[in-house]
Amino acid sequence: MTQALALSPEGQLKLVIFDCDGVLVDSEQTCCRISAEEARAVGLNIPAENAVDEFSGMALPEIQKDIEKKTGKSLGPDWANRVQKRFVEAMKNGVEPIDGVHAMLDGVKKLGVPVRVGSNSSIEEMDAKFIATDMTHYFTNRVHSARDMGVPKPRPDVYLHAAEQEGVSPANCVVLEDSNTGARAAVDAGMMCVLLRPGTEPVPDWPNLVRIRHLSEFVPLLQKALQSQG
Known part of the structure; x- marks a missing residue:
């Protein structure tokens, strides 16, 4: 019998797992811009304005493979x-x-739901991001890097690892993502995925996927689930 997922009245919400870039920290444009600069340096014409479309959600090893395949270098x-x-x-x-993001994180904390981070960024990179944005105190010893694990998204390993560290079932987890790559990892992990995405942009037709358009919608969504679960 399939276990009910964390946002359903029959389920149990026990852990929220956040992606980092594009969900907590607005660093994706910077990282994608640097990746595009590196691509142009070896002859691949990716204008800065196309960088996010080209590299969003991709881990560096995947970006390297992509550039090498397209350039033959x-x-x-x-x-x-x-x-x-x-x-x-x-x-x-x-x-x-x-x-x-700070109001959202404070709201999740008030609900009493534990949080973790699962990202394709390295721990070193996330440490720098969280210090710069005053978020370190939310996630002490609760940050997991798919890059450092060697199994980047869309592989689900980093999300399964976060659930294991919390001691909960994947079905008890909600993942907040912004990229299709990350959402695929969450869905394949057997978790409910909330996708942060503007209303003008399409959402994949996958099961267990819910769209929000702004972070202000996230805490009410969790609160409604918790109330329905008694």
Whole structure:
């Protein structure tokens, strides 16, 4: 028998797992811009304005494979680590929180639901982002990196690992994502996925996927589920 998912009246909401980039921190444009610069350096014409469309949600090893496939050139074994250092430095020099994120995190805390982070970013990069945006205190010892694990999204491993560390079933988890790559990981992990996406942009026709258009919609969604679950 399939276990009811965390937002249904028959389910149990026990853990919220956040993606980082595009959900908590507005760093995706910066990271995608740097990736596009690296691509142009080896002859792949990706204008800065197309960078997010090209690289959104992708981990650096996947970006490397994509660039190498399209150019026929090897970027070398140290490319991902070198670009990762560029990301970290860029985060230290300034990154913005997603609109409404602190109020949302405070609201989830008031509901009493534990939180964790599962991201394709490295722990080092997320540390820099959370320091820059005053979010470190929300996630002490509760941050998990698919990059550091070596199994980036769309593989579900980082979300399954977060649930395991919390000691809960995947069905008891809600994931907040913004990319199709991350949403695929959450759905494949057997979790309910809430996708933060403007109303003008399409949403995949996948099961267990709910769209919100602004972070202010997230806490009421959780609150309604908790109330229905008694």
